[in-house]
Amino acid sequence: MIKSEINSIFPTPIYMSKLDRELTSLELKFVDKNKKDFYKNDGNITSNNNYILNEKPFLNLKKELNLRVKDYFEKVISATDAITPYITQSWLNYTETNQYHHKHAHPNSLVSGVFYINCHKELDKIKFFNDGYKTIKPEIKD
Helix, strand or coil: CCCCCCCCCCCCCCCCCCCCCCCCHHHHHHHHHHCCCEEECCCCEEECCCEHHHCHHHHHHHHHHHHHHHHHHHHHHCECCCCCCCCCCECCEECCCCCCCCCCCCCCCCCCCCCCCCCCCCCCCCCCCCCCCCCCCCCECC
């Protein structure tokens, strides 16, 4: 038997976490309400509001998601500077049966995230592509 070791030379960390609670009826009603104010995307629709987590019904959700962003940043990015990451923009995407979310990138973002509100575990998937897209890189400690 050959003794060997495999190392990741260009790893792409993917952080996954579950919310410790169900969405409230107020939050779910807010999601439904915003479906009326949208623009057509390539494959689905997107809310016109690009700061959806700043709305009152989502303030607690934003706090919980920011905790996960900070956790990811500490565990994966491990920056040397006293950097406190936070969510800047946020919106809702609505994707119905036989629709999709288009391939895209988030320029000027160090971390991007997706929070699924209502999806089918086996049918709804996210795909990542390595097209040479580069983000800014802070100096790291570990």
